[in-house]
Amino acid sequence: MKSAVPLRLALALAPLAMSASAFAQTMDFDKVAIITEQMAPNLYILSGSAGLDPSHDDAAGGRIGVLAGPDGILMVDAQYAQLSDKVLAAIRRISAGPIRFLVNTHIHRDHTAGNAAFARMGAVIFAREELRDGMLRIAKSPNAAGNPLADPAALPVVTYGMGPPVSIHLDGETVDLIPVRAAHTGGDTMIRFANADVIMIGDFYRNYGYPFIDTNNGGSLKGMLEALDYTMKLSGPDTRLVPGHGTIIKRDDIVPYRDMISATTEKVRGLIAQGRTLDQVLAAKVTASYDAKLAGSTSASSDRFVAEMYEELKGK
Numbered sequence: 626m627k628s629a630v631p632l633r634l635a636l637a638l639a640p641l642a643m644s645a646s647a648f649a650q651t652m653d654f655d656k657v658a659i660i661t662e663q664m665a666p667n668l669y670i671l672s673g674s675a676g677l678d679p680s681h682d683d684a685a686g687g688r689i690g691v692l693a694g695p696d697g698i699l700m701v702d703a704q705y706a707q708l709s710d711k712v713l714a715a716i717r718r719i720s721a722g723p724i725r726f727l728v729n730t731h732i733h734r735d736h737t738a739g740n741a742a743f744a745r746m747g748a749v750i751f752a753r754e755e756l757r758d759g760m761l762r763i764a765k766s767p768n769a770a771g772n773p774l775a776d777p778a779a780l781p782v783v784t785y786g787m788g789p790p791v792s793i794h795l796d797g798e799t800v801d802l803i804p805v806r807a808a809h810t811g812g813d814t815m816i817r818f819a820n821a822d823v824i825m826i827g828d829f830y831r832n833y834g835y836p837f838i839d840t841n842n843g844g845s846l847k848g849m850l851e852a853l854d855y856t857m858k859l860s861g862p863d864t865r866l867v868p869g870h871g872t873i874i875k876r877d878d879i880v881p882y883r884d885m886i887s888a889t890t891e892k893v894r895g896l897i898a899q900g901r902t903l904d905q906v907l908a909a910k911v912t913a914s915y916d917a918k919l920a921g922s923t924s925a926s927s928d929r930f931v932a933e934m935y936e937e938l939k940g941k
């Protein structure tokens with residue numbers, strides 16, 4: 626019985642493990658268009674077009690932020706490596722200035738695989754120490770060949786831990802790199818544009834499919850709940866919160882999301898207390914009351930979320 630649990634978890638997590646590599650490789654990057662949305666006079670968000678990325682049908686890859694002005698360009702995240710030319714073309718429609726800084730919200734390749742291309746253009750990459758360590762681990766793994774995250778140029782040059790935010794003053798904007806305790810991954814950062822009143826929050830909030838706690842990369846349920854509380858504390862009522870995927874939200878939109886995670890946590894905790902196995906917990910369909918309301922909800926996305934939650938709660 627004991628060996629069945631990790632196997633079942635492995636199966637539940639399999640679609641996700643593939644989402645970063647196998648899925649991305651099978652998607653048709655030629656068809657992806659980069660859509661630009663202006664958030665403030667000098668701040669833009671770039672997204673890949675919908676219906677092409679099997680990992681996130683709503684938009685291909687993770688959102689990119691572009692702060693542009695007389696001091697040059699700061700980017701948040703760098704998309705899939707296959708889209709670097711299109712991303713650069715979209716940036717050039719905004720500004721001809723030098724791309725000076727690139728900040729990563731977290732390690733996933735739909736946010737970081739373009740790092741090397743932009744570093745070669747002169748961008749200095751900022752990220753959490755944990756993110757850099759994760760890339761070094763990938764570079765040492767037996768199947769590192771061809772992985773854009775294993776390219777030494779992809780590595781962050783400036784790293785930081787859980788201390789106070791790192792602030793970058795550029796183009797009349799104050800950009801705060803705010804570290805988040807292990808949430809979606811172990812190396813998450815929120816990026817706040819103080820004057821624009823915009824925070825790019827990465828993937829610890831997700832309104833397309835169920836939350837993803839990437840425990841293989843150091844993520845945790847506890848940290849995800851903490852990060853959501855922290856985001857609500859940092860935000861005013863009109864602050865625009867830009868997740869890596871899904872729709873742009875405001876502070877109050879976090880409340881039902883956090884409540885869903887808390888309620889699901891309590892259900893799973895109760896089933897664990899009754900001695901239920903992972904298979905039994907998954908069969909109990911504890912997210913059923915949310916499935917119809919949640920865009921991008923699939924049973925694979927629910928099972929992955931519940932399995933990660935089960936493992937973390939069971940471990941305590």
Ligand SMILES: [Zn+2]
Nearest residue numbers: 731733809828
């Ligand atoms: Zn992610």
